[in-house]
Amino acid sequence: xxxxxxxxxxxxxxxxxxxxxxxxxxxxxxxxxxxxxxxxxxxxxxxxxxxxxxxxxxxxxxxxxxxxxxxxxxxxxxxxxxxxxxxxxxxxxxxxxxxxxxxxxxxxxxxxxxxxxxxxxxxxxxxxxxxxxxxxxxxxxxxxxxxxxxxxxxxxxxxxxxxxxxxxxxxxxxxxxxxxxxxxxxxxxxxxxxxxxxxxxxxx
Numbered sequence: 001x002x003x004x005x006x007x008x009x010x011x012x013x014x015x016x017x018x019x020x021x022x023x024x025x026x027x028x029x030x031x032x033x034x035x036x037x038x039x040x041x042x043x044x045x046x047x048x049x050x051x052x053x054x055x056x057x058x059x060x061x062x063x064x065x066x067x068x069x070x071x072x073x074x075x076x077x078x079x080x081x082x083x084x085x086x087x088x089x090x091x092x093x094x095x096x097x098x099x100x101x102x103x104x105x106x107x108x109x110x111x112x113x114x115x116x117x118x119x120x121x122x123x124x125x126x127x128x129x130x131x132x133x134x135x136x137x138x139x140x141x142x143x144x145x146x147x148x149x150x151x152x153x154x155x156x157x158x159x160x161x162x163x164x165x166x167x168x169x170x171x172x173x174x175x176x177x178x179x180x181x182x183x184x185x186x187x188x189x190x191x192x193x194x195x196x197x198x199x200x201x202x203x204x
Contacts, residue, residue, distance in 0.1 A: 005196055008189050012151035016139055017197040018204065019153060020166030021173040027161035030113030032137060034092040035158055038078045039085030041133040041141075047083070049128035050074045050095070053117055056126040060097040060116040064088050085131065095130075135180035138162075139173065172197070 003014045042050070051074055058066065065088050074094070078084050086094040097116040099108045108114070115134065120126035133141065138159055142150040153173060155163075166176065174181065174197055182190045 005200070006148075007192050007196055008185070009147070010149045010151060010185060010189070012193075013153055014200050015153040016151060016173045017193075017200045019163065019173050020171060021138060021159075021162050021176050022166040022169055022171040023176070024161040024165040025112050026109050027165075028158050029109055029111060030096075031158045032156070033096045033113040033115065035156075036091060038080075038082075039075070039087045039093055040131045041082050041084055042075050042131045044083070046128075046131050047075045050085070050117065050131075053120060053126040053128045056120040057095060057097075057116040060119065061094065062088070062097075065092075065094040065096070069094050132180065132184050136177060136184065139177060139181075141184075 004011050005014060006012075054069075054074070061069070065086075068086055068088050072086050075083050075085055088094050093115075095116045097114050097119065099105055099110060099112040099114055105114070105119075115130050117126065117128060118130045121129040129135070138154045138156070139151050140154045142152070144150060166172070174193060178190065181193065
């Protein structure tokens with residue numbers, strides 16, 4: 001069984017501390033945006049943020065995605081009862097765009113999947129970046145009836161290059177996700193995590 005630790009009402013798998021990870025877009029081309037059978041988990045506040053960003057991202061969406069959003073809205077409730085972003089063809093996130101053409105980002109691979117929401121935010125065209133669940137990946141969050149929040153490490157074969165790159169570059173999961181973890185739980189909480197991580201790694 002994987003050991004767990006608790007920090008400020010958040011129970012997390014120690015794999016988040018001990019495992020290596022650093023996204024490798026050259027290898028995966030952003031496949032996490034278009035693989036899977038459900039959208040990204042979102043909160044009601046995030047749904048409102050996505051709706052407010054629609055005008056900014058609309059031209060970047062495919063015609064199929066536009067039609068699906070017009071028909072179903074920006075989110076739906078999946079079979080597990082979770083609110084998730086709308087998907088296209090049963091798998092692609094509706095808010096995916098591709099790094100191609102005249103507006104391509106030179107620093108990213110040609111044809112790489114991008115988040116249209118994040119791109120609009122980075123270009124100053126929107127005030128909403130993207131769902132926290134996306135920013136936190138490969139860490140997944142779960143809420144318990146007790147009020148505790150659980151964080152676990154999700155392993156997906158398409159992310160194998162990211163685990164390899166993290167090991168190669170010496171980047172742990174919690175270090176790679178420093179920004180999103182601070183955004184979600186606060187800077188003070190993240191500092192506590194770093195202190196706990198030192199203890200966990202010393203005991204290995």
